[in-house]
Amino acid sequence: MSRLTVRRVISTDPETLWKRVAGGSFAGRWIAPAGFGEGAGSSLGAEEAAWRESLRVGPFSFKVAGTWAERVPWERSFCLLDGPLGMRIGEEMRLERLAAGTALSLTVDFALGSGGFGEWLDRVCLSGWVLRRLERGIAKLEEEYRRPEDEKDPDLGVYLERPEDRPWGLDQTGSARPKSSRPG
Numbered sequence: 001m002s003r004l005t006v007r008r009v010i011s012t013d014p015e016t017l018w019k020r021v022a023g024g025s026f027a028g029r030w031i032a033p034a035g036f037g038e039g040a041g042s043s044l045g046a047e048e049a050a051w052r053e054s055l056r057v058g059p060f061s062f063k064v065a066g067t068w069a070e071r072v073p074w075e076r077s078f079c080l081l082d083g084p085l086g087m088r089i090g091e092e093m094r095l096e097r098l099a100a101g102t103a104l105s106l107t108v109d110f111a112l113g114s115g116g117f118g119e120w121l122d123r124v125c126l127s128g129w130v131l132r133r134l135e136r137g138i139a140k141l142e143e144e145y146r147r148p149e150d151e152k153d154p155d156l157g158v159y160l161e162r163p164e165d166r167p168w169g170l171d172q173t174g175s176a177r178p179k180s181s182r183p184g
Contacts, residue, residue, distance in 0.1 A: 001088075001109055001110070001111040001119070001122065002109070002110055002111070002122040002123060002126065002127050002130075003107065003108070003109050004107070004108050004110075004127065004130055004131050004134060005105065005106070005107045005108075006104075006105075006106050006131075006134050006135065006138055007103065007104070007105045007106075008103075008104050008138050008141075008142060009098060009100050009101055009102070009103055009104070010101050010102050010104050010138075010141055010142055010145050011100065011101040011142075011145045011146060011147045012101050012102060012145040013097065013101070013102060014074045014075070014095040014096070014097050014102045015074050016145075017095060017102050017104065017141070017145075018073060018074045018095060020141070020144075021093070021141075022073075022077070024051065024053060024066070025053060025066055025079050025081055025089070025091050026091050026093070026106060026108065026134070026137065027053070027055060027064075027081060027089050027091065027108070028053035028054075028055065028064075028066075029137065030133055030134060030136070030137025030138070030140075031055070031108075031130055031133040031134060031137070033055075033056065049067075049068060050065065050066065050067045051065075051066045052064070052065055052066070053066055053081070055083065057126075057129075062083055062084050062087075063083070063084075064081040064082060064083035064087065064089070065081065065082050065083075066079055066080065066081045067079065067080050074095060075094070075095055075096075076092070076093060076094045076095065077091075077092070077093050078090070078091070078092045078093075079091050085112075085113055086111065086112070086113040086114050086118065087110075087111070087112055087113070088109075088110065088111045089108065089109070089110045090108070090109040090110075091106070091107070091108050091109075092106070092107045092108075093105070093106050093107075094106075101145070104138065104141070106134065106138070108130065108134065110122065110126065110130065112126055
């Protein structure tokens with residue numbers, strides 16, 4: 001079994017992002033779309049809804065059955081997809097409100113089959129392909145909700161240090177003795 005995790009900040013609120021991505025799996029929309037299935041349960045009260053999706057890997061299309069294991073609107077969802085020949089996908093999505101928008105965290109566990117051959121395929125062939133497709137899909141979401149004031153380089157890091165991070169304060173070099181406030 002292989003695991004991929006992607007974390008990004010999307011410039012919108014969690015409610016808007018939830019409405020955009022709820023109703024089916026990321027695999028069905030971003031990784032291997034071959035047509036959206038029937039009975040996707042897009043309403044908020046459809047935690048136990050099951051649906052079918054068509055996925056495509058290269059020239060091969062196949063149907064998978066999806067079920068929601070957990071669904072908490074605007075916060076997280078966890079779905080399981082089962083397909084032919086031992087294909088299994090577990091997707092966990094978490095949304096967290098930030099000052100800059102919503103932190104989207106998506107973890108995808110997948111297995112193409114069981115045994116050594118299936119694990120080899122997952123590791124060597126499928127992992128890179130799934131990661132590229134996930135990155136492309138999330139990049140589309142970022143572009144869709146991009147604001148003019150958003151930074152151009154998402155990897156640019158800003159690190160803040162609070163005075164309580166250093167018990168001796170920011171103006172001192174780290175000596176164990178505090179500065180005396182009495183004059184000379």
